[in-house]
Amino acid sequence: QVQLVESGGGLVQAGGSLRLSCAASGLTFGSSGMGWFRRTPGKDREFVAAINWSGSNTLYADSVKGRFTISRDNAKNTVSLQMDRLSPEDTAVYYCAAHQGSYAATMYRNYDYWGQGTQVTVSA
Numbered sequence: 001q002v003q004l005v006e007s008g009g010g011l012v013q014a015g016g017s018l019r020l021s022c023a024a025s026g027l028t029f030g031s032s033g034m035g036w037f038r039r040t041p042g043k044d045r046e047f048v049a050a051i052n053w054s055g056s057n058t059l060y061a062d063s064v065k066g067r068f069t070i071s072r073d074n075a076k077n078t079v080s081l082q083m084d085r086l087s088p089e090d091t092a093v094y095y096c097a098a099h100q101g102s103y104a105a106t107m108y109r110n111y112d113y114w115g116q117g118t119q120v121t122v123s124a
Contacts, residue, residue, distance in 0.1 A: 002026040002113045004096045009118030012086055016122075020081040022096030022115060029077040033099050035111060036070060036081045038092035038120075045095065045108050049081060053102035063089075086122045093117040 008020040020036070035050035049070040050059045058070050069082040079096060097111035105111065 002098070004098060004113055004115035006094065006096045006115045006118040009094060009120045011121045011123065013123050014087055016086055017082070017084045018086065018120060020083065020094055020096075020118060020120070022079045024077045024079070024096075024098060027098060027100075027113065029098075030074040031102050033101050033103050033105050033110075034070075034072060034079040035097045035099075035105060036079075037095045037097060037108065038090075039095070039117075040092045046092075047106045047108070048094070050104035050106055051079065052104040057104045059104045059106055083120070086120075088122045088124050091120060091122050093119050 003025045005023045012018050031053050033052055036048040037045045038048050039045045047061050049068055051070045051072055055072050067085045072079040095117045096115040098113045099111045
């Protein structure tokens with residue numbers, strides 16, 4: 001059974017930083033592409049960042065490029081999202097996702113497994 005468990009969400013002031021982590025189990029993590037998505041009320045899940053199996057290729061939404069960094073540790077089966085210079089527009093529930101391909105994927109439908117999400121709230 002695949003499990004993805006996010007942690008690290010919380011409340012932060014605008015301009016601050018948070019680091020999200022996702023612990024994966026039940027899948028061949030080292031060969032899985034991983035991603036982060038976010039959702040705000042009334043909106044579809046939005047792509048944030050993705051990383052391929054080795055970490056050699058990363059992709060970002062334009063809205064977070066230069067502020068967020070995705071990384072992975074295959075020895076620990078974890079993927080992280082470092083979020084800097086946060087703004088109120090980044091407020092959302094953030095989801096970790098995994099897919100059975102090895103590449104970095106930006107489309108919601110590419111992903112096979114999802115975490116429960118972690119709330120990030122950025123105050124003005």
